[in-house]
Amino acid sequence: MIISGLSGNEIYCLAQKGLVPGNIVVGNSVQSLGFFGGISRSFQTLSGGEITNLTQLITEGRHAAIGRMEKEAQDKSAHGVTGVMSDLKNLSGMQEFIAVGSAVGGIQQSGALFTTACTGQDLYCQMDAGYEPRHFVMGNIAYALGAGRGIMGALRGFAGGEVVEFSQMYNHTRHLALERLEREALERGANAVVDIHTKILPIGVGAREMLMVGTASFNPVLGKGPRPVTSELTGEELWNLTQLGYQPLRLLLGTSVYSLGISRGIGAFFSGLSRGEVDSVTRLIYDARNNCLGHIHEEATSIGADAVIGVKVYIHEIGSSFVEVMAIGTAIKKNSGVRTQAEQLIPQAIIRDRDTFIDATFQQAGKDLERK
Numbered sequence: 058m059i060i061s062g063l064s065g066n067e068i069y070c071l072a073q074k075g076l077v078p079g080n081i082v083v084g085n086s087v088q089s090l091g092f093f094g095g096i097s098r099s100f101q102t103l104s105g106g107e108i109t110n111l112t113q114l115i116t117e118g119r120h121a122a123i124g125r126m127e128k129e130a131q132d133k134s135a136h137g138v139t140g141v142m143s144d145l146k147n148l149s150g151m152q153e154f155i156a157v158g159s160a161v162g163g164i165q166q167s168g169a170l171f172t173t174a175c176t177g178q179d180l181y182c183q184m185d186a187g188y189e190p191r192h193f194v195m196g197n198i199a200y201a202l203g204a205g206r207g208i209m210g211a212l213r214g215f216a217g218g219e220v221v222e223f224s225q226m227y228n229h230t231r232h233l234a235l236e237r238l239e240r241e242a243l244e245r246g247a248n249a250v251v252d253i254h255t256k257i258l259p260i261g262v263g264a265r266e267m268l269m270v271g272t273a274s275f276n277p278v279l280g281k282g283p284r285p286v287t288s289e290l291t292g293e294e295l296w297n298l299t300q301l302g303y304q305p306l307r308l309l310l311g312t313s314v315y316s317l318g319i320s321r322g323i324g325a326f327f328s329g330l331s332r333g334e335v336d337s338v339t340r341l342i343y344d345a346r347n348n349c350l351g352h353i354h355e356e357a358t359s360i361g362a363d364a365v366i367g368v369k370v371y372i373h374e375i376g377s378s379f380v381e382v383m384a385i386g387t388a389i390k391k392n393s394g395v396r397t398q399a400e401q402l403i404p405q406a407i408i409r410d411r412d413t414f415i416d417a418t419f420q421q422a423g424k425d426l427e428r429k
Contacts, residue, residue: 067177079160084125111199118154135160179292196238223314247273311352362388
């Protein structure tokens with residue numbers, strides 16, 4: 058008897074690669090930052106940038122939970138663990154780190170245990186495209202904007218336009234998380250990290266964690282370079298591009314932070330009182346997007362990419378008068394050596410599993426509390 062988190066579609070896809078479902082496996086770790094760590098964090102939050110001790114705490118906690126999950130999988134004689142999730146919960150001022158996945162066994166057991174964040178469908182696509190999974194990897198950074206940078210940024214923000222201090226800090230944190238993920242992959246003997254997911258999570262007052270997770274893989278066609286190939290393409294996208302003779306090169310990130318400015322803010326306010334386009338805000342956001350995409354274009358050109366695909370542009374407010382625009386996409390290049398094992402992608406590999414249980418009571422309870 059097995060108790061698995063895999064769906065019927067995932068089980069079918071994995072069976073095509075000789076993998077059979079096993080049990081759910083779990084690991085956890087409860088950590089405390091400690092009194093002195095809290096004081097140190099407060100000073101670092103004032104100065105802005107990375108909160109080093111908080112990054113270290115979170116990194117150690119996440120890795121400890123993953124290590125215990127792997128130990129449980131090995132005790133159950135698993136070949137690998139798929140669908141790995143790394144979560145963080147707050148418990149009375151302490152943090153519980155949880156890692157959960159579904160073990161899989163090989164019809165012919167061989168090699169070291171692999172772990173991956175992929176669904177069964179994505180894992181099938183990656184393996185068929187030549188990317189053998191090695192290990193679940195992550196890169197993260199805990200950071201704060203900081204009062205010091207905030208003051209400088211506010212002074213520059215009076216005139217409007219890009220706030221360079223903010224842009225530099227946000228770009229640095231995002232690229233630092235990616236570099237740490239790449240380093241973990243190299244340590245695992247991988248030359249690619251595929252199916253990267255990026256999250257920005259709140260951690261207390263004034264602090265954020267940027268977390269990147271993916272699957273460190275090895276594709277013999279890609280060779281060995283100083284940096285692994287990185288991609289946020291879905292499994293079916295990766296399969297289709299491989300079929301067309303393209304490989305991913307690098308996940309690209311570009312961020313711009315712009316200020317509306319006091320003079321523009323007043324003008325926009327009065328313009329907003331009447332109906333019609335607010336021209337100053339339109340131009341500001343247009344410039345921010347162009348600047349952000351310019352960063353992507355510049356990096357793609359420097360690494361010899363043929364194209365950048367899957368580009369998504371996100372925009373949100375920071376405070377009352379700043380906007381952050383972030384672009385993210387995957388640079389690709391033609392490579393005649395890459396190929397898929399199958400001629401056609403099986404239908405089960407593109408089916409996304411549906412949620413069949415929805416509990417809205419907690420959401421409703423929250424709304425009821427707000428009314429009181």
